[in-house]
Amino acid sequence: MNITQSAISQQLVKLEAERYIIRKQHMNDKRTFSVELGEKGLLYKKECNILMQQVSEKYYASLLPEELTNLLSALQKLTKVIDKL
Numbered sequence: 001m002n003i004t005q006s007a008i009s010q011q012l013v014k015l016e017a018e019r020y021i022i023r024k025q026h027m028n029d030k031r032t033f034s035v036e037l038g039e040k041g042l043l044y045k046k047e048c049n050i051l052m053q054q055v056s057e058k059y060y061a062s063l064l065p066e067e068l069t070n071l072l073s074a075l076q077k078l079t080k081v082i083d084k085l
Helices: 005-017 039-058 065-084
Strands: 021-025 033-037
Touching: 005 021, 033 039
Parallel strands: none
Antiparallel strands: 021 033
16 A cells, blocks of 8 residues: 555554554564554444445345345455555
8 A cells, every 4th residue: 555654653643542543562572562443433433334234224225136246246346456556
């Protein structure tokens, strides 16, 4: 993705300050840490899940199973193209 380590670190600091994530330092290796969702991150995830459920119920319900299969296939191909960029 051509993003520098410094840019990622800056974004993690910002997300941590805003309580979207929690960084936990590894007990044995002080150079590494794990990143988990914080209070706001969990709330955001919950809101996204609710939105996706609403989209599924409203739009996907009107598609036939074959159409859903074709849509999934197209999205997977698009993801592969984007990953190559």
